Amino acid sequence: MKVLWLINAPIPALCERAGLPVQVKEGWIEGLYNSLMALVREKKQDFELAMAFPQFSRSETIEGELDGNSFYGFYKEEDKPYKYNKRLEERLKYIIEKADPDVVHIAGTEYEHAAAMVRVFNRPEKTVVSIQGLTSVYARHYMADLPIKIRYGFTFRDLVKLDNLYFDRKKYYKRGAMEKETIRGAGHIIGRTDWDNICTRLINPEARYHYCSEILRKSFYDGSRWNMDECDSHTIFVSQGYYPIKGLHYMLEALGDIRKFYPDVRLRVAGGVSLNNAGIKNRLKQKNYQRYLAELIEKYSLAGCVEFLPPLKADEMKKMYLKSNVFVSPSSIENSPNSLGEAMMLGVPCVSSLVGGVGNMLINGVEGFTYQHDAPYMLAYYVMEIFRLQEENRRQLEDMTDMAHSHAMRLFDSEKNAANMLEIYSGIERIKR
Known part of the structure; x- marks a missing residue:
């Protein structure tokens, strides 16, 4: 079974192997990776993992291997997740052709590259998305009871960059529109709370919901x-x-x-x-x-x-x-x-x-x-x-x-959650068109 991950940032081990600055984020991905690899080794599973992630350092796709797993750092010109970048489609298409996955797992729906992956792969029955947060819902709660003058006011810096809280929330709504496209383009949802269950069902009632809790850092x-x-x-x-x-x-x-x-x-x-x-x-x-x-x-x-x-x-x-x-x-x-x-x-x-x-x-x-x-x-x-x-x-x-x-x-039982994730992948792989 071949699985392609689309993650929002490389885990530290990937950063070191790819020669990129280490990022302190996506801790649950690091936990899942370590536990999943340990389980695959223990069970001697037929499992190949490829990992795709955005990087801003080199204009070409960075390719390599980590623990025998392929990785692909695709280039993004700017970190503006509220703007759809059509150029990402060609870069992700290249990665899909190289990895030839049975299952694509999009880890988080908050970024524009998730929508690009859904468009390019275009196989909902073989696509699963994990829910972290949901920008389409977060946008409604963004102002968090702040006074009106704070919501709409500008500092000198805000005026120059045109990104005060009002504009920040607009960007969340734009990201939310792409997020909804991602969720509608996936046949499978992985979540862990009543909240993400109902929020995703309201966007895509046809998708199958799989429960799987996360894994913390080691x-x-x-x-x-x-x-x-x-x-x-x-x-x-x-x-x-x-x-x-x-x-x-x-x-x-x-x-x-x-x-x-x-x-x-x-x-x-x-x-x-x-x-x-x-x-x-x-x-x-x-x-x-x-x-x-x-x-x-x-x-x-x-x-x-x-x-x-x-x-x-x-x-x-x-x-x-x-x-x-x-x-x-x-x-x-x-x-x-x-x-x-x-x-x-x-x-x-x-x-x-x-x-x-x-x-x-x-x-x-x-x-x-x-x-x-x-x-x-x-x-x-x-x-x-x-x-x-x-x-x-x-x-x-x-x-x-x-x-x-x-x-x-x-x-956060690491062994149980890794086994659950592997079973979700296996079930999706068995699905016929």
């Missing part, structure tokens, strides 16, 4: 567990917050309330968010959302208790989870955020907005706490409830984190 399976006696007390960790969907503005508002009761509280934000507000030059470079975050920090007097971290690799992320007193996912929309899954796997106390597919991951009051996404006062309450439990009822908090860990172990 370092989260080494048995490491959070310890309340070793964490940094009253420290909150958020994995990213560069754009409104991730809800950092909600977190900052909640932090202002938490400080009234816990003056020593600290917030750490990963992902490379930059709010350098010092001097005219830095302010001219700010986007409107970043300026709004800076204003919230000033409004709630948070300058001394918020730390912005660069993008972190898997081991660095794990270290940050384990040091934290609580992990928070304050997004306005998610499918099933892997950051939440990683925190649960480590047994870190979790608080998450109840959006998208989060309800399939975290059971409120049993494994952590969930809250209405636009109620930051409830986010503040549940964070403080974790602080209180640690001080007054350690056993209850331990039970909660144990339950979350057990749930994560079932959800």
Whole structure:
């Protein structure tokens, strides 16, 4: 059986083999690749994998092998996923002819190359798409209760580039139109939540839905567990917050309330968010959302208790989870955020907005706490409830984190999920026209 993956970014091992800069993204693809290859070797399966991914470094397709599997880095002139690039069709056609796949697996629907692959391969019965997020739905939640002046306002930088939040959301809608074409052109959908099930059924009711949970990055399976006696007390960790969907503005508002009761509280934000507000030059470079975050920090007097971290690799992320007193996912929309899954796997106390597919991951009051996404006062309450439990009822908090860990172990069982994926491929391969 020959399977061709279309992935949105090369995994680190591919970057190294292809001579490309290592990217800290698509962690679930790395997890799936490692587990799938281990299973194929163990079962001595007749399985050939080819991987296609976009790259911006060389104008020709980069070809090579990784662990005996072919890879193809096709060239993209610009990183503008809201614009369809007709030239991609010829490049993907070349890869399809070289790989000659029985099954094409498109890992994520958010980019224009997914629509190009569906057009070129043109075999819905042999095409399966995995749902990560859905830009066509995310666009509806993009503004995340921001004030009107922030939604439509411009900084100098926004005016020059014409990409304030209003234009950013328009780009999401454009991506969503191509995403719908991708989903309608696939005969099979792989998902893992009630949310992605109904959202894709509404776009393509004829597609067959296959359940398969994801696989986390390797370092989260080494048995490491959070310890309340070793964490940094009253420290909150958020994995990213560069754009409104991730809800950092909600977190900052909640932090202002938490400080009234816990003056020593600290917030750490990963992902490379930059709010350098010092001097005219830095302010001219700010986007409107970043300026709004800076204003919230000033409004709630948070300058001394918020730390912005660069993008972190898997081991660095794990270290940050384990040091934290609580992990928070304050997004306005998610499918099933892997950051939440990683925190649960480590047994870190979790608080998450109840959006998208989060309800399939975290059971409120049993494994952590969930809250209405636009109620930051409830986010503040549940964070403080974790602080209180640690001080007054350690056993209850331990039970909660144990339950979350057990749930994560079932959800992200690498062997089971790799076997499930292989069975999905086999079933699709057996389908006749």
